[in-house]
Amino acid sequence: xxxxxxxxxxxxxxxxxxxxxxxxxxxxxxxxxxxxxxxxxxxxxxxxxxxxxxxxxxxxxxxxxxxxxxxxxxxxxxxxxxxxxxxxxxxxxxxxxxxxxxxxxxxxxxxxxxxxxxxxxxxxxxxxxxxxxxxxxxxxxxxxxxxxxxxxxxxxxxxxxxxxxxxxxxxxxxxxxxxxxxxxxxxxxxxxxxxxxxxxxxxxxxxxxxxxxxxxxxxxxxxxxxxxxxxxxxxxxxxxxxxxxxxxxxxxxxxxxxxxxxxxxx
Amino acid sequence: xxxxxxxxxxxxxxxxxxxxxxxxxxxxxxxxxxxxxxxxxxxxxxxxxxxxxxxxxxxxxxxxxxxxxxxxxxxxxxxxxxxxxxxxxxxxxxxxxxxxxxxxxxxxxxxxxxxxxxxxxxxxxxxxxxxxxxxxxxxxxxxxxxxxxxxxxxxxxxxxxxxxxxxxxxxxxxxxxxxxxxxxxxxxxxxxxxxxxxxxxxxxxxxxxxxxxxxxxxxxxxxxxxxxxxxxxxxxxxxxxxxxxxxxxxxxxxxxxxxxxxxxxx
Numbered sequence: 001x002x003x004x005x006x007x008x009x010x011x012x013x014x015x016x017x018x019x020x021x022x023x024x025x026x027x028x029x030x031x032x033x034x035x036x037x038x039x040x041x042x043x044x045x046x047x048x049x050x051x052x053x054x055x056x057x058x059x060x061x062x063x064x065x066x067x068x069x070x071x072x073x074x075x076x077x078x079x080x081x082x083x084x085x086x087x088x089x090x091x092x093x094x095x096x097x098x099x100x101x102x103x104x105x106x107x108x109x110x111x112x113x114x115x116x117x118x119x120x121x122x123x124x125x126x127x128x129x130x131x132x133x134x135x136x137x138x139x140x141x142x143x144x145x146x147x148x149x150x151x152x153x154x155x156x157x158x159x160x161x162x163x164x165x166x167x168x169x170x171x172x173x174x175x176x177x178x179x180x181x182x183x184x185x186x187x188x189x190x191x192x193x194x195x196x197x198x199x200x201x202x203x204x205x206x207x208x209x210x211x212x213x214x215x216x217x218x219x220x221x222x223x224x225x226x227x228x229x230x231x232x233x234x235x236x237x238x239x240x241x242x243x244x245x246x247x248x249x250x251x252x253x254x255x256x257x258x259x260x261x262x263x264x265x266x
Numbered sequence: 267x268x269x270x271x272x273x274x275x276x277x278x279x280x281x282x283x284x285x286x287x288x289x290x291x292x293x294x295x296x297x298x299x300x301x302x303x304x305x306x307x308x309x310x311x312x313x314x315x316x317x318x319x320x321x322x323x324x325x326x327x328x329x330x331x332x333x334x335x336x337x338x339x340x341x342x343x344x345x346x347x348x349x350x351x352x353x354x355x356x357x358x359x360x361x362x363x364x365x366x367x368x369x370x371x372x373x374x375x376x377x378x379x380x381x382x383x384x385x386x387x388x389x390x391x392x393x394x395x396x397x398x399x400x401x402x403x404x405x406x407x408x409x410x411x412x413x414x415x416x417x418x419x420x421x422x423x424x425x426x427x428x429x430x431x432x433x434x435x436x437x438x439x440x441x442x443x444x445x446x447x448x449x450x451x452x453x454x455x456x457x458x459x460x461x462x463x464x465x466x467x468x469x470x471x472x473x474x475x476x477x478x479x480x481x482x483x484x485x486x487x488x489x490x491x492x493x494x495x496x497x498x499x500x501x502x503x504x505x506x507x508x509x510x511x512x513x514x515x516x517x518x519x520x521x522x523x524x525x526x527x528x529x530x531x532x
Contacts, residue, residue: 037310043322044306044520048354049333053326056309060319060326067315088314254310 018080021138023100023197025073026090027239030101032066033091035122037250041109051112054158058119061151066091068144092258096247100195103238104187106247113166113173114180120159121184124215125191127152128208137202160219167223177225189234198239284346287404289366289463291339292356293505296367298332299357301388303516307375317378320424324385327417332357334410358524362513366461369504370453372513379432379442383450386425390481391457393418394474403468426485433489443491455500464505 039059046052070087077085104122109115130152133145166173192209209230217227237243305325312318336353343351370388375381396418399411432439458475475496483493503509 040310040322043309043325044303047524049329049336049357053329053333056306056322056326059309060322063315063319067319070315087316091315257311257313 015080017200018076020197020200022073022076022080023195024201024203025069025076025141026098027100027195027197029066029069029073029090030099031105031122032062032069034099034101034247034250035105035118036060036063036066037254038105038107038109039115039119042115047112055115055119058155058158061155065144065148065151068147072140072144088258092255096243096251097241099243099247099251100197100239100241101243102187102190103235103244104184104190106238106244106250107184107187108246110180110183111176113176114183116159116162116166117177117180117184119155120163120219121188121191121216123152123155123159124212125208127156127215128211129203129205132203132208156215163219163225164223167220167225174224177223181225181228185228186232186235189230189232190236190238193234193236193239195239281346283466284342286463286466288339288342288346289461290467290469291335291342291407292364293366293461293463295332295335295339295356296365297371297388298328298335300365300367300513300516301371301384302326302329302332303520304371304373304375305381305385308381313378321381321385324421324424327421331410331414331417334413338406338410354524358521362509362517363507365509365513365517366463366505366507368453368456369501369510370450370456372504372510372516373450373453374512376446376449377442379439380446380449382425382428382432383443383446385421386429386485387450387454387457387482389418389421389425390478391474393422393481394477395469395471398469398474422481429485429491430489433486433491440490443489447491447494451494452498452501455496455498456502456504459500459502459505461505 036059039055039062042052042055043059044052046055067087070090074085074087074090077083077090102122104118107114107118127149130145130149133141134149136142136145163177166177168174191212192205194203194205198205213227213230220227302325305321305328308318308321309325310318312321333353336356340351340353340356343349343356368388370384373380373384393415396411396415399407400415402408402411429443432443434440457478458471460469460471464471479493479496486493
């Protein structure tokens with residue numbers, strides 16, 4: 001547009017871009033929070049003590065990453081709307097339709113193969129995404145991405161080792177991994193379908209997709225698992241707040257306490 | 267005894283003292299594991315994101331401490347009985363009567379006040395106990411105690427701050443803390459009633475008790491909470507494998523997976 005824009009229009013543009021930044025931050029935070037919630041179900045129920053601790057540590061990492069994104073979003077919301085928001089109000093008082101997490105993150109934990117494979121897909125995805133965010137024009141996002149990447153690199157290593165161990169393990173572990181793959185694969189495509197808030201914040205998901213595909217394939221080859229077609233028809237909707245039937249139950253459990261006793265610290 | 271002891275008698279003495287060392291290690295491990303299990307119920311259900319993370323971190327610490335004691339016990343059992351034991355077999359395949367954890371650790375998590383107060387009592391107790399174990403003749407125990415103390419010091423600080431905040435907070439928080447105190451106090455005495463395996467391993471619980479009482483009283487004064495009588499009649503039995511009605515449910519949930527699919531990593 002070459003026409004001069006009025007002050008009002010400028011304000012509107014800034015508001016729009018702030019809104020999209022907030023939406024982007026919420027989507028990043030929501031995916032981490034909801035996955036942490038699912039992984040947290042392993043807490044005290046892992047197959048062996050050592051792995052119980054490992055997955056709980058990963059859960060704490062991604063919950064921490066989620067908090068960083070929520071905190072930034074809360075500041076922006078408080079500034080732009082004048083209504084105070086906090087990380088807790090964003091986590092505990094939004095409705096299902098307002099959550100922008102990937103559908104992949106809300107699926108049931110399933111068996112160990114399913115939880116580990118999901119973590120593997122998600123960790124490789126966030127590794128690519130956060131690497132891109134290192135160059136974000138927004139310093140705060142770049143800083144969160146940098147901090148998160150140190151943890152994500154470990155999550156990629158941990159989950160990759162499990163994939164290889166299961167794929168190249170016993171007949172049963174191989175079969176369970178294949179079952180998990182069949183179930184989860186249709187939910188991986190959503191990661192690479194850009195939402196407006198991703199485009200507006202300069203994210204190029206096609207680059208993330210290429211990198212993801214390459215990395216997944218490498219690990220799958222070592223695990224003697226065939227990589228399914230990444231261009232098949234995929235499930236989507238999470239980024240737009242359209243969730244699976246599981247989402248309501250997660251929120252019901254997670255938000256019950258805060259909604260019943262608002263701001264009570266019990 | 268001045269009479270010479272035969273080789274057979276020596277062997278027996280060694281066996282007895284190994285058994286008591288194993289029992290002692292199991293009691294330390296069990297208390298940590300069962301408390302971790304109870305605290306783990308907060309995972310994803312804490313009152314605010316920050317505290318959800320804090321209690322889960324503490325849970326991981328004490329689970330880690332439990333594992334160190336189990337691992338040592340497993341080595342001793344494998345050596346002395348010839349039957350292989352592992353940290354997982356000790357956690358997942360013993361019966362309720364074989365668990366030697368404090369009753370305090372198996373009580374329900376209750377509300378936030380109850381969980382935090384229990385953690386406070388337990389952390390101050392283990393701080394005193396592990397400090398004594400630094401001087402253990404058994405180098406391995408001294409090393410585990412040293413490593414654990416670094417974590418326990420933080421747990422004491424964290425839980426003390428919460429006690430003060432709740433006691434000296436609102437009317438409701440003060441009342442909830444008092445309710446928790448009324449419920450938990452009768453279970454604190456067991457910590458200081460020495461079992462044979464504690465006496466045989468040179469632990470002096472009367473020293474731990476004095477130190478504990480002093481520390482609890484200091485924090486309670488700051489929290490404007492009256493310290494109950496430490497010499498009242500107390501519940502006991504955990505160290506001897508006589509547990510509350512809650513214990514069976516904890517084990518059922520914790521051991522279900524391993525008992526149903528022995529050694530399966532799912």
